[in-house]
Amino acid sequence: MSGITNLRGTAAPLDQANVDTDQIIPKQFLTSVSRKGFGKHLFHDWRYLDLHEQELNPDFALNKTEHQGASVLLARQNFGCGSSREHAPWALTDYGFKVVIATSFADIFYGNCMNNQLLPIQLNSDQMDKLFNAVADEPALEIEVDLPAQQVRCKAGQFDFDIAEHHKHKLLKGLDAIGETLELAEKIDSYERSIPAWR
Template sequence: MDRFTTLTAVAAPLLRPNIDTDAIIPSREMKAVAKTGLSGGLFANWRYTEVDARVENPDFVLNQAAFRKAPILLSGPNFGCGSSREHAVWALHEYGVRAIIAPSFGAIFQGNCIRNGILPVVLPETVVAALAAGAEAGSARLTVDLVEQAVVAADGTRHAFSVDPADRLMLLEGLDAVGLTLKRLDTIRRFETDHKSARPWLFIRPADAQTTSGSAP
């Protein structure tokens, strides 16, 4: 998985509440189970005036020159609500989005972001609105620092955020859930050894049991 430490880049303001996974990628755009080939369908209903012909809507923020391919999104509350489709996160990642700043997220979507290298940052709605206003006024570059857990605005203002420690570690080191578990491999092996020593009867194989039974007087 891609690591996330610090990102300084353009942030695109998309301040709509309750952007669900069907808006992020409509179901008709999910023509494969792979993680690739989905970015063209990202926000398809908003991004195109003619979806099938891929005619761009010039009013949509990601089609505007200042925000095209922006790696950071600023959005409204409950971003990523709706269905649990992971394709929404895959499409965002393939498009180039690495961080989303919003007042809140759909729980499943938020977890999918972490497991696909996208950082979901929760900040108060007033702060997100102020950052979006700055972006629209020409101060679109933000720094999202996961090491320090802070978003730094163009004027230097810092906004602290918090991330679950396990999620933070996964992103900082580029680990998936299995990789995170394997970080504790030595502890797991010590537990297995101690458990077998303390309760050896739990690990008797059927063949061993028969041999022991057959050798009894």
């Protein structure tokens, strides 16, 4: 996987707290044995008026003409809560999102983003208000996300964000996490020799 560095794009505003992974990708799509093709079903219950995904809900942010092609998703607190399904970041990236900016994230979802080159950015609620307002005023607003500098930049301001060094490293380099760990095989072997019989 190649890494993320700088991104420029427009945003889709999902002005809601506690968006759970059941909403991001409902259960009826989890029977697939592939990682691909989930983008079509992203936010299914909100995005479509019917079960067969024929009729778009015109009131849903992602369906508005001005937000087509958005690569940045804006949301509020506790985004990605609930089920551990990695199908959620698979659906978001397959749809075309590269960045989610929210007030806070649920832990498992946050970790899953790292394994899928989806950048989760946490900003405070004042900063989120500014971004939501700016996108409401100007839907085509260009947002620049600079991962090396840990900064979100747009007309509404310039916002620094925190990210753990190992997460940043992984997103920048697009590393194969398993390959990296396998290089520590000797340490794993040695640990296994120390495990008591009962365990």
